[in-house]
Amino acid sequence: MREALDLATSEKGTDPANTPIAALVVHQGRVLAKGVNRTAEDCDPTAHAEIVTLRAAGKEAGEMRFEGATLYSTLQPCGMCTMASIWAGVSRIVYGAGRGDVHEMYFEDRHLSTLDYIADAYKDDLSLEGGVLRCDCAKLYFGPEDDVPEEMQAND
Ligand SMILES: [Zn+2]
Numbered sequence: 193m194r195e196a197l198d199l200a201t202s203e204k205g206t207d208p209a210n211t212p213i214a215a216l217v218v219h220q221g222r223v224l225a226k227g228v229n230r231t232a233e234d235c236d237p238t239a240h241a242e243i244v245t246l247r248a249a250g251k252e253a254g255e256m257r258f259e260g261a262t263l264y265s266t267l268q269p270c271g272m273c274t275m276a277s278i279w280a281g282v283s284r285i286v287y288g289a290g291r292g293d294v295h296e297m298y299f300e301d302r303h304l305s306t307l308d309y310i311a312d313a314y315k316d317d318l319s320l321e322g323g324v325l326r327c328d329c330a331k332l333y334f335g336p337e338d339d340v341p342e343e344m345q346a347n348d
C-alpha cells in the first residue's frame with residue numbers, strides 16, 4: 193500500500209482535485225503491474241486506476257487471468273473495478289481509504305455500495321480488506337465534510 197501511495201502522489205500530485213488514485217496487482221510474490229487513474233487524460237470513463245492496472249497486468253502476464261492475485265488500491269474500488277478483478281481471477285482486494293473516509297463524489301452509487309453487493313455475491317471467490325494506511329490514503333482525497341464545488345465533483 194505504501195508503494196501505491198507513493199505512485200499516486202508521484203504521478204498525480206497531492207491535490208485532491210487531481211484525484212490521485214493508484215493500484216497495484218501482486219501475483220506470485222511480485223508486483224505484476226501498477227497504474228493510476230487516467231479517465232481525464234485518456235477521455236476514458238473506464239480508466240480507473242484498478243482497470244488501468246488490470247490491463248497492464250494482463251499484458252505483463254500474457255494472459256487475461258492471474259489466479260490468486262491481490263489488487264491493492266489507495267481508494268475503495270467501485271463496482272466496475274471489483275467485477276473486473278473477479279474476471280481477472282483476483283482473489284483478494286486490499287484498499288486504503290473507504291467509502292466513509294472520503295467525499296461521496298468518489299462513488300457513483302448513493303444508496304448502496306456496489307462493492308458490498310459484489311463482495312456478498314462472490315464471497316467464496318474474493319476477500320476484501322479495507323482501511324490499510326487509511327489515514328494516509330484518505331488525505332489524498334476530499335473528506336466527507338469538505339465543501340467541494342459542484343464543478344469540481346467530476347471525480348476524474
Ligand atoms: Zn473503479
